[in-house]
Amino acid sequence: MEPVITVGLDGSPESLAAAHWAAEEAERRKLTLRLLHAWPLLVPEPTNVPSEVDQNYWAKRIVHNARAEIQTRHPGLSVVGNLVAEDAEEALLQAASESEMLVLGSRGLTPVESYFMGDISMPVVARATRPVVLVRAETQEAGPQPAAPTAGDVLVALKLHDPCDELLEFGFVTAAARNMPLRAVHGRSVPIHARVPWGVDHDVTEEITKDAQRYLSQALRPWREKFPGVRVVDVVRLESPAKAAVQEAEGVGLLVVGRRRHRPPVAPHLGPVAQAAVHHARCPVAVIPHD
Numbered sequence: 245m246e247p248v249i250t251v252g253l254d255g256s257p258e259s260l261a262a263a264h265w266a267a268e269e270a271e272r273r274k275l276t277l278r279l280l281h282a283w284p285l286l287v288p289e290p291t292n293v294p295s296e297v298d299q300n301y302w303a304k305r306i307v308h309n310a311r312a313e314i315q316t317r318h319p320g321l322s323v324v325g326n327l328v329a330e331d332a333e334e335a336l337l338q339a340a341s342e343s344e345m346l347v348l349g350s351r352g353l354t355p356v357e358s359y360f361m362g363d364i365s366m367p368v369v370a371r372a373t374r375p376v377v378l379v380r381a382e383t384q385e386a387g388p389q390p391a392a393p394t395a396g397d398v399l400v401a402l403k404l405h406d407p408c409d410e411l412l413e414f415g416f417v418t419a420a421a422r423n424m425p426l427r428a429v430h431g432r433s434v435p436i437h438a439r440v441p442w443g444v445d446h447d448v449t450e451e452i453t454k455d456a457q458r459y460l461s462q463a464l465r466p467w468r469e470k471f472p473g474v475r476v477v478d479v480v481r482l483e484s485p486a487k488a489a490v491q492e493a494e495g496v497g498l499l500v501v502g503r504r505r506h507r508p509p510v511a512p513h514l515g516p517v518a519q520a521a522v523h524h525a526r527c528p529v530a531v532i533p534h535d
Contacts (some may be wrong), residue, residue, distance in 0.1 A: 248324075250278040250343040252336050252365075253373045254304040255495055258349030259314070261381035265528060266347040267314045268323060272421040275344060276322040277314070278309050282335035286327055303327055313364075333364050340372040345530070350378040350522070353360060369522065369531050370503070370512035375414055377498075377530045378522055395479075396497030396527070399427045401489035401517055404459045406502060410534040412463070415500045416471045418530075427474040431488025432456050432480065449482055456480045486520035500530045 251266040253259045263279060270277040274435045276459045281303050298505045307325040314323055340346035348365045358370035400415035402408050412428075419426040460478050468476055482489035493499040501516055501521045514522070514531070 246276055248275070248276045248343050249345055249347060250280050251337045251347040252332070252339070252349075253279055253281045253306050254257055254349075255302075255308055256334075256349060257381045258351070258379075260310060261377040261379075262315045262347045262349035263310050263314060263463075264317070265377070267318050267323070269345075269347075269418075269421075271321050272320050273344070274322060277338070278324050278326055278343070279310055279314075280326045280328060280335065280339050281306050282328040282332040284329060284331050286329035290409050300327065303332035303518070314499065327342040333367055336364070337371055340374045340376060343374060345375040345377055346372060347377045347379060355454045366514075366522075367512070369518075370514055372531075373505070373533060375530050375532050377528055380526065396495055397425045397427045398422065398427060398498050398500065399489075399494075399496040401485065401502075401521070402430050402460065402463060402498040403485055403502070403517070404429055404430055404456070404463060406504070407534050408463055408502065410495050411500055411502045411532045412467045414530060414532050416467050416474055416499060418500070419474045420471050422497070425477060427477045427479060427496065428460060429479045429481060429488055429492040430460050431483050432455055433484050434482050439501045453480050453482065484516075486516045489517050490520050490524045493521070493527055496527050498528050498530060498531060499525050502534050503531050505533045505535055 249266050249270045251263045253263060266276050283303055286300055286303060304327065307327065311323050311325055315321065336346060348368065350365060367377060369378070398419040399417050400411050402411065415426055431451060434444055434449060438444050457478070457480050460480060464476060464478060479492060481492065489499065489501060499521055501518045503518045518531050522531065
């Protein structure tokens with residue numbers, strides 16, 4: 245199969261926002277965009293059946309309308325539609341394994357609010373073997389609207405004690421395709437022994453910052469050399485990694501976070517940084533699985 249970016253559609257404004265984001269990314273990377281709608285009740289494709297009795301009419305319309313809107317904005321983009329008669333979660337996981345990335349719409353800023361197709365996107369993010377990007381629709385008085393064209397830096401949140409090459413590869417490739425700077429942020433909590441009655445011991449925090457900066461520079465060095473055209477800014481914040489990622493993400497075009505691949509019998513789940521990012525960051529969030 246040729247390289248594709250796949251977007252999951254369910255007819256909501258959120259999934260349409262995701263489709264527009266994915267179209268821009270596919271155009272930048274010169275990839276095909278696949279529009280996927282999965283519904284287990286799809287029936288075998290009928291022939292010569294009028295629309296009023298075609299049981300797949302609404303499913304076809306979701307894909308057709310999105311494709312028409314995207315090709316109006318991106319006339320040179322290769323776009324294919326795909327209707328799948330399967331459970332949505334399993335269909336999306338299969339699509340993710342076949343794609344450069346899977347893009348889903350998301351709604352809500354708190355953990356209690358649902359995401360794409362109800363609660364489907366979170367299990368998909370936790371189980372996917374390839375990058376998954378969650379895109380919010382802009383909320384206006386008239387309701388959710390397709391997101392504006394993406395802009396701003398690409399921000400990669402790094403823990404440093406975890407493998408980070410897969411995150412950095414995704415971040416640098418994306419920044420290069422957009423001709424935008426890459427920002428790398430590392431959050432490190434201030435230890436108890438550095439806290440004093442009047443605040444923090446600045447000698448200790450300065451040493452912590454220098455140590456983190458050294459490790460961050462080492463992690464970035466080979467990628468700076470591989471992508472000399474990408475301007476890189478590295479940031480160390482003395483706070484929890486999750487809080488550092490969300491706060492640094494204000495105004496960026498994309499936040500890239502990691503998620504460990506889990507193998508049975510460990511149940512798939514997101515770590516604290518990815519959880520905070522997908523629930524609270526206002527920009528699109530790319531979740532990258534890594535070993």
